[in-house]
Amino acid sequence: MNDTERYDFDVVVIGAGGAGLRAAIEAREMGARTALVCKSLLGKAHTVMAEGGIAAALASVWPEDNWEVHFRDTMRGGKMLNNWRMAQIHALESPDRVLELEEWGALFDRTPDGRILQRDFGGHRYARLAHVGDRTGLEMIRALQHRAVSIGIDVFMECKIVRLLQDGAGAVNGAVGFWRESGRFVTFGAKAVVLATGGLGKAWKFTTNSWECTGDGMALALWAGADLIDMEAIQFHPTGMVWPPSARGLLVTEGVRGDGGVLKNRDGERFMFNYITPFFAAETAESIEEGDQWYTNKKDFRRPPELLPRDEVARAINSEVKAGRGSPHGGVFLDIASRRTPEEIRRLLPSMYHQFKELADIDITTTPMEVGPTCHYAMGGIRVEADTEATTVAGLYAAGEAAGGMHGSNRLGGNSLSDLVVFGRRAGLAAAERALQTSGVQELSETQVADVTRHATSYFDNEGTEDAYAVHRALQETMQALVGIIRVESELLEAKERLAELAERASKCAVEGNLQFNPGWHLALDLESMLAVSNCTTLSAIERRESRGGHTRDDYPGFRPEFENVNMITRLVDGEYVVAQEPKPQMPDELAKLFEEGAH
Numbered sequence: 001m002n003d004t005e006r007y008d009f010d011v012v013v014i015g016a017g018g019a020g021l022r023a024a025i026e027a028r029e030m031g032a033r034t035a036l037v038c039k040s041l042l043g044k045a046h047t048v049m050a051e052g053g054i055a056a057a058l059a060s061v062w063p064e065d066n067w068e069v070h071f072r073d074t075m076r077g078g079k080m081l082n083n084w085r086m087a088q089i090h091a092l093e094s095p096d097r098v099l100e101l102e103e104w105g106a107l108f109d110r111t112p113d114g115r116i117l118q119r120d121f122g123g124h125r126y127a128r129l130a131h132v133g134d135r136t137g138l139e140m141i142r143a144l145q146h147r148a149v150s151i152g153i154d155v156f157m158e159c160k161i162v163r164l165l166q167d168g169a170g171a172v173n174g175a176v177g178f179w180r181e182s183g184r185f186v187t188f189g190a191k192a193v194v195l196a197t198g199g200l201g202k203a204w205k206f207t208t209n210s211w212e213c214t215g216d217g218m219a220l221a222l223w224a225g226a227d228l229i230d231m232e233a234i235q236f237h238p239t240g241m242v243w244p245p246s247a248r249g250l251l252v253t254e255g256v257r258g259d260g261g262v263l264k265n266r267d268g269e270r271f272m273f274n275y276i277t278p279f280f281a282a283e284t285a286e287s288i289e290e291g292d293q294w295y296t297n298k299k300d301f302r303r304p305p306e307l308l309p310r311d312e313v314a315r316a317i318n319s320e321v322k323a324g325r326g327s328p329h330g331g332v333f334l335d336i337a338s339r340r341t342p343e344e345i346r347r348l349l350p351s352m353y354h355q356f357k358e359l360a361d362i363d364i365t366t367t368p369m370e371v372g373p374t375c376h377y378a379m380g381g382i383r384v385e386a387d388t389e390a391t392t393v394a395g396l397y398a399a400g401e402a403a404g405g406m407h408g409s410n411r412l413g414g415n416s417l418s419d420l421v422v423f424g425r426r427a428g429l430a431a432a433e434r435a436l437q438t439s440g441v442q443e444l445s446e447t448q449v450a451d452v453t454r455h456a457t458s459y460f461d462n463e464g465t466e467d468a469y470a471v472h473r474a475l476q477e478t479m480q481a482l483v484g485i486i487r488v489e490s491e492l493l494e495a496k497e498r499l500a501e502l503a504e505r506a507s508k509c510a511v512e513g514n515l516q517f518n519p520g521w522h523l524a525l526d527l528e529s530m531l532a533v534s535n536c537t538t539l540s541a542i543e544r545r546e547s548r549g550g551h552t553r554d555d556y557p558g559f560r561p562e563f564e565n566v567n568m569i570t571r572l573v574d575g576e577y578v579v580a581q582e583p584k585p586q587m588p589d590e591l592a593k594l595f596e597e598g599a600h
Contacts, residue, residue, distance in 0.1 A: 004176075004449060005186040008442065009035040009154070010435035011428070012175060012190035014161050015217065017045035018137070018417060019400025020196030021144035022097075022424030023431065024153050027194075030432035035188060036148065037156045037177065039197075039212050043145050046198050046210045047420065050137030051253035051351060053119055053129025054101075054421075055414030056094035060115040062126035067091040069125055072594045074415060077123040077309045078379070078408020079549040080564070081230065084587040085386035086406040089426070094418035097425065098130050106143040108132055120258040123309035123412040127258075134253050134351045140417060159186065161216065162525060163452045164193065164224045164396070165444055171394035172224060173442040176452040180522060183515020185453050189442040191435035194389075194427045195221060195382060195398040200537075203530040204375035205480035206249035208237055214526040215533035217402035221382045222532055226391040228570040229404040231533065232540035233379035235411055235550040236485045238313035240374030242331035247359040249374040252334065252352065254413040256369075257306040259348050261336035263317070264368070265325040271332075272305035275316035311410040311550045314373040318485055321372065331372030337365055373485050378533075379411055379550060380404040380540070383569065386585075389427035395434065399427040405567075409549025457515070459524045464508025468524040471505050475530060478502065483538050488555045492542045499538060503531050539579045540568040 011027040013020045016038035028034040038045065057070040071091035075082050102108060102116070108130045109117040118127045132139040148155070158180040165174035165187070174189045197217030201209025222228055239252040257263075265271045306313065317332050327333055336345055342365035346353050349364070356362040356369060381404030382391055389397045400420050407415065482495035506528070511521045546560035547553050566581045 004453070005184065006189065007035065007156075007186070008189040009033045010190070011035070011192050011194065011431045012037060012188045013194040013196060013428070014175065014220075015045070015196035015198060015400070015402070016042055016155070017047035017196060017198055017400060018140055018144060018420030019402075019424035019427070020045070020194070021141070021148050022421045023194045023196055023399055023428035025144065025148050025151065026425045026428030027432040027435075028151050028153050030429060030436065032432040032435050035154045035156060035190075037159050037161060037175070037188065039158070039160050039180070039216070041157050042155055043141060045141060046213055047417070048138045048141050049208070049210060049251060050140075050417055051134040051251065052121060052255035052258060053131030053136045053414050054094075054098055054140065054417035055121065055124065055128050055412065056098040056130060056418050057091065057128060058095050058098060058116055058118060058130065060111065061118045065126040065128060067095075068594055070094070070128065071591070073124050074412060075408070075595070077412040078410050079559070080408065081233070081548060081567070081584065082408030083386055083405035083585055084591060085585065086423070088591065089386060090406060090415070090419060090422050093422045097418060097421040101140060101143050101421065104143045104147045106132070106139050119255060120303065120307055121254055121413040122257070122307040122313065124414070129258070129414040131255065133347075134255050134349045137417065160522065160525065161220065162456050164220050165448050166224060167443070169394070170225065172396040174444050176449055178456065178515075181517050183518065183521075185456075187444060187449055189444055191438040191442060192395050192397065192431035194431050195396065195402050196400045196424060196427070197402045199378045199401040200530065200533045201375045202526075203475060203479050203534045204484075205476040206240065207375040208240055208249055208251040209375070215529045216526070217398065218381055218536070219529035219532040221391055221393070221396065221398060222536070222570070222572050224393050224396060225572070226393045226396060227383035228380065228536055229383040230380035230409065230540065230568050231378070231404075231536040231570055232544050232551045232568060233409045233549060234375060234537060235310055235377040235379060236314045236373040237376035238310055238317055238373055239334055239371035240376075241360065242327070242370045242372045243329040243360055250355065250359070251374070251376070252369060252371050253349070254310070256334060256336050256349060256352060259336065260339035261306065261334050262304070262339065263306050263313070264333045264335055265320045266327055266333075267325060269325075271320055271325070272308070272313065272316055275312065275319070276305050276308070277312060309410055309412060311552075314485060315552060317371075317373055327370045329370050331370045333368035334371045335368040337367060342366070377401060377411055377416065378404070379407040379409060380537075387426065388430035389423055390430060397427040397431045399423040409551055456525060459509055459511040459521055462508060462510040464510050466505045466508040466510065468506075468509045468511070468520050468527060471502055471509060471527060472523060472530070474505075475502050475527070475534065479534055483534070483541060486552050486554050487541055488553065489542065492538055495538045496535075496542070499531065499535050506531060535577050536570040539577055540570055543568055543579045543581065
């Protein structure tokens, strides 16, 4: 431990996306000495890739919109598996968080009379997404980053956290990591730690996620003894690029459909009208003519079926492809060219225009895009208390995609960005309150630190012959093929067996070279996280014997009443993954009334 760098803070936030930045800002403004630790460079977090907008009931386009409608939309989109209190807090507080971002310098698109413009998105009754063209996440990160730097938050970049540290009572009191450039280890003492590390999509072959999204925060929490919740609920975004192969999975924002884009199969049929479910039929247009009228003049509340929740659209696309009605490269067509002028497309969707032009040599102002489902978002994650984002381990908090509960079994588009700032703020506040009530410098266990560093460097002395890149490819292929958008028990059980084999292979990975920037070593450590969350996802998927939201079981189609009020809780017990069914928190009567027939 003597040759390991050490820093001490009141609050350490791990992850510098929207949730981490907002948590660090709140903790610092509470008076806590705050550190922000990120795996990449500041400003490069996956949040910048969020394009369509941030959902909040600002009512600047639709005066009828309010937090109750947003709450109801969120719960219905999540197929009622959401933690109702998190969904309520989110709907209540997201307008203030958007206006706060504006105060901090975010420049949202405006209506002609100067209000924040809001666009339509799937599952939202009203146009509700404040946006900056199709670069909303980037604008949000810029505003938060400038705020964080201006108030004096200490930032530690390109630092991979390997394990959390705990005191004798089991409370988290620090973390061990290493500098990616030098390989030198570093410890952080903390009175409270916030995990805001994002998602786990790099465990799948086709994903919108960036390289950082390896499930680190979920795995760190699990290894520290925290609960994970509903890990089976993985969202496959309906529209990722399918061509060229090098760009497969890259996100095509829902904003394309929000601004009028329509989905067609190889026969030119606008097929989404064939997939309107009873759950959403009352608010969905019933014909092409009505859908076009809705889009043009918005004189009724019915939305075109392309704006059904993401799980519904993804399954519809998957069905069309399996039925042989897909596009030449295995997807379907997304057409905005026939709905908007070239000038409008370039103004509203500049990133999409550039992305397809540069990567696929396709001009989306004249030519439909080929799109298909791609692994996008984890609705499950670290189990947290709704008001404080406290995990089930003392001293540890979580926010953003790393945390579960808010989105139920399917997230509505745009709710992710508002989730980040609403619950990032609450996590930072609660962490700071705990830290400011704790005196003295944290005593870190030298034994724990030595064990972590010894394990992390063991790959250099490993006599095995496995290669981390080959194991990662095998993991991605396993999850894509067996734990993908449509699941059956036989394939899930096969995935469970394969994951055990892959864990054995991963333990035999040998790394060459030295500690200085060594991508093979970094991947070997990332594999530990990815294997942990992949196991949790697979076991939870086996246990939930129904289809709900992003989790679709071909052998158990439709909702099943015995799972309606059940969350899947995953724990690590004596080195084994254990999944338990636990009752979800029950909604109070005054909120339940919002879902009665005739309620708006």
